[in-house]
Amino acid sequence: MTRSVYVTGIDRGDGRQVVELGVMELLTRHVDRVGVFRPLVHDRPDRLFDLLRARYRLGQPPHTAYGMGYEEAASLQAERGTDALVTELVERFHAVARDHEYVLVLGSDYAATSLPDELGLNARLANEFGAPVITVVGGQDQSGESLRAEAHNAYRAYRARGCDVAALVVNRVAPEDHAAVAGLLAERLPVPCYTLPEDGSLSAPTVSQVVRALDAVVLLGDDAGLSRDVRDFVFGGAMLPTFLPALTEGCLVVTPGDRADLIIGALAAHSAGAPPIAGVLLTLDERPGPDILALASRLAPGTPVVSVPGRSFPTAEQLFALEGKLHAGNPRKAETALGLFDRHVDTAELTNRIAVARSGRVTPMMFEHELIERSRAGRRRVVLPEGTEERVLRAADVLLRRDVCELTLLGEEDTVRKRAAELGIQLTDAQIVDPQTSPLRERFAERYAALRAHKGVTHELAYDVVADVSYFGTLMVQEGLADGMVSGAAHSTAATIRPAFEIIKTAPGARIVSSVFFMCLADRVLVYGDCAVNPDPDAEQLADIAIQSAATAAQFGVEPRIAMLSYSTGTSGSGADVDKVRRATELVRELRPDLLVEGPIQYDAAVDPAVAAAKLPGSRVAGRATVLVFPDLNTGNNTYKAVQRSAGAVAVGPVLQGLRKPVNDLSRGALVQDIVNTVAITAVQAQSQARAPQSQAHPPTGQRSQTQKAPNA
Known part of the structure; x- marks a missing residue:
């Protein structure tokens, strides 16, 4: 019913x-x-x-x-x-x-x-x-x-x-x-x-709402500028020295269109970040000449300048009657x-x-909601090194508004705040740290030099290295000043994870660092590993990837049933590639007899009950696998992208596993929602590690560590 x-x-x-x-x-x-x-x-x-x-x-x-x-x-x-x-x-x-x-x-x-x-x-x-x-x-x-x-x-x-x-x-x-x-x-x-x-931000109208209500003409401004909240009105009539101190953050400047001094002064103040304004509304149907508009556009790109024919007083009456509304455009x-x-x-x-019973299947949206809910339940601090990147700032805006976690953005503070203001984003609750000028730089240099002394790293070299945002963010995590890091929207995978290999290193018991994608299909969530890090894992490494992936799946509410994928199922094929998967499956069973694992197995037999009934009747995994482990990076990376594009799946990841502390990489094509999801996953990983603190010892002797494989490590 x-x-x-x-x-x-x-x-x-x-x-x-x-x-x-x-x-x-x-x-x-x-x-x-x-x-x-x-x-x-x-x-x-x-x-x-x-x-x-x-x-x-x-x-x-x-x-x-x-x-x-x-x-x-x-x-x-x-x-x-x-x-x-x-x-x-x-x-x-x-x-x-x-x-x-x-x-x-x-x-x-x-x-x-x-x-x-x-x-x-x-x-x-x-x-x-x-x-x-x-x-x-x-x-x-x-x-x-x-x-x-x-x-x-x-x-x-x-x-x-x-x-x-x-x-x-x-x-x-x-x-x-x-x-x-x-x-x-x-x-x-x-x-x-x-x-x-x-x-107040909910009842504040946006600039675009002002434009619609007053039938204004947009002279300058982009979509991001027009979506800014108008949190105050400042009416300009005084001379510039008196006018500038009256500006407030998020205000809409209302002034006659012939006051070029106030227009340029307000936009210059916005450009300097003191304070960032919502825009400028010109009255009396007076519009600045093209030279003033060109200067205004260069001073504050994207900031709206709009014009109305009415006088200031009746315009003010209309403005004060406006109230913000929830709608799809904002x-x-x-x-x-x-x-x-x-x-x-x-x-x-x-x-x-209200008697809401959980559905029997997990949809992509339900999985995303669960991430947000769990990350909010035990707030952690996540550092985002790419503090001036637009998608990162927009994701930070969502994360802060939803109270998902605490955030640290790296970058020169005035630059970060100016970029945020241009996008209409408030960073009131975010910490902003500049690695170049932070007092932590000296402390981090000493720490990094000690960690890398065996590679000949001096204090002077370390001082330069730790100013890099990826290294600085990783050291914040290592030193306990942040609980996790997410980067990669504007940096390569190597730039993101190499510092983690050098500084954070692999967790006890983990042979390698690997990755998974959460593939959110229409009616279920599957876990794909490893599709981003290890090019051609051997049998021992493949077994480690399977065990790590099962743990990650369970951590995020996916019951692990592991399929060790190959081009043949059961005993139907032979060859070096199949033998590697068969040996990896045996190792998983030896190391973790509590896990359900099947392999070698083809993809269709792993996920389709009808095919499974024909190829592996009686298997507890075939036809209902949730964790799919690919034999190599080429197969895994191409498969996840094919499923993502062809089946319309939401791919969340890559999520790194096997590190002592959570660091996660983004695709350089990541969307804002991808970044939000990855930060939420990182926060949940940090919660789990806080509940079960790990030893800081190095991996046991004889185990191969990804830190030993990393380039220039």
């Missing part, structure tokens, strides 16, 4: 979209097919549904997500009565429920409607849908006692109408009152009550909203309250 949850309120202005987005995130962590239904809608397409559809890759046709428009509903209710209206909406809800495991219902918004007893209609629909209710109460400009009374009234209003109230959420509480209000509400209500503080606000929801809502408790 399809289950559902009904998110509703008692009045307008409660900021309910944050809760609706948060509940959708919670559902998609556990359920494969989630549908959305809004019984009553103002406009089509619906802004929030478009965001949910894009973000969560919903295949649901948009027209099925809506019951009917408010005008149609009011007319039907007036002509045929409430029962007829409810019957029609119930039928349309069940049309969605038939195709989904769980349905998120978005209640009415109480905005400019002519429906009598709108709260009663929401309550009745929730009962007819069989959906527990999450009730949202707006907390703006209200005292704790007032909110306590309103939350009680909201609970009683829905409970009295027969609703199963799963939880209440009091939203947009003044940050300074949040702790007191949360404590007051937690003690006085019969159901869980979660309190969310007001976040994913940063969605990340902020989700971070807020996850920090202040007990998602495990809420999951139980």
Whole structure:
């Protein structure tokens, strides 16, 4: 039976979209097919549904997500009565429920409607849908006692109408009152009550929203600039020396278009990072000449300069009426909203309250959600050496907004902050370290010189080497100043992992450093190893890769069933390559008799039950393998890319394994989401190592270490 949850309120202005987005995130962590239904809608397409559809890759046709428009509903209710209206909406809800495991219902918004007893209609629909209710109460400009009374009234209003109230959420509480209000509400209500503080960045409009609302003309600016949040307005009329100190971070400068001095002054201040502004809005339909615009473009590339025909005062009235909205075109606000929801809502408790049962299969999205959830549960610090790279900064923005981990970015601080400001990114909670000027450089030079003295490395040479961001970041991990490192978006694999081989070295018991990719297919997650590091492992190394890959799979919730891949299955083939895989399989069984392993085995027999039944009947691995170990790098690398491109799989990795501390490499073509996932994986690896600290001893004598193979090691 399809289950559902009904998110509703008692009045307008409660900021309910944050809760609706948060509940959708919670559902998609556990359920494969989630549908959305809004019984009553103002406009089509619906802004929030478009965001949910894009973000969560919903295949649901948009027209099925809506019951009917408010005008149609009011007319039907007036002509045929409430029962007829409810019957029609119930039928349309069940049309969605038939195709989904769980349905998120978005209640009415109480905005400019002519429906009598709108709260009663929401309550009745929730009962007819069989959906527990999450009730949202707006907390703006209200005292704790007032909110306590309103939350009680909201609970009683829905409970009295027969609703199963799963939880209440009091939203947009003044940050300074949040702790007191949360404590007051937690003690006085019969159901869980979660309190969310007001976040100014959610209510801040973007520059593009300003452009649309004022019908402005964009003279300069790119998409990144137009997506910046407008957190303040500064109206320019004074002379430049008086005007500049009035600028604030994220402000929109509003000035007559003939004040070239203020335009250039504001953009020059932005370029210097003191402070970064959102953009410049010109009034009176006055536009600077081409020479001023050319200078402005060079001073602050991408920063919006827009023009409106109106005067400053009526323009100001329009600006102050604007409020930020969640929509598909501004994913940063969605990340902020989700971070807020996850920090202040007990998602495990809420999951139980709304009876969400985990699906039997793991989808790519569910795997990604699990990564984020686990990394947030035990926050670690990850260092990102490529602090000025755009994709890294955008990933850092997501990670910070979602509260995934603590971050250190490497690079010259003014350069990093300026680049972030150009992209509309705030790095308030990130640590920025410049390896060239950091006091740690001397300490790291001494450490590196001691580690590499046997290779003739002097202190002077070490002092130069550790200024390299990859070496500096690796030493931060080695010295315990960071828990893991992720690099490679702009550096080669060798530049990323060579410092790890030299400094961090292999973990006790690991013969080599190897890698895996998590291949997220439509209905399952497979682990491929090794597709990135070892060109032609021998039987002993192949066995080590299999054991490491099984451990990594288990660490991330994939039950390990190992297939040692070859071009033949069982005893059907012979030759040096097959014999190597056969010997590796025997070694895995000797070293780890607790692991399920099969080999040699062909790929189709490993993953397809029908083929497995013909080629290896009775095998506990064939047809259901989850860890696929390739005989060499050529086979593994080409296979993962073929599956990624041809089957539309999400490839997360490479994830390095066998190091004492986590360092992970990125593809130079990595997308922002790839970087986010890899950082989350690194944080989870660091959590595991913190729970089971490893000895710092070198690998036992007689074991071959990847550190001995690394070039120039």
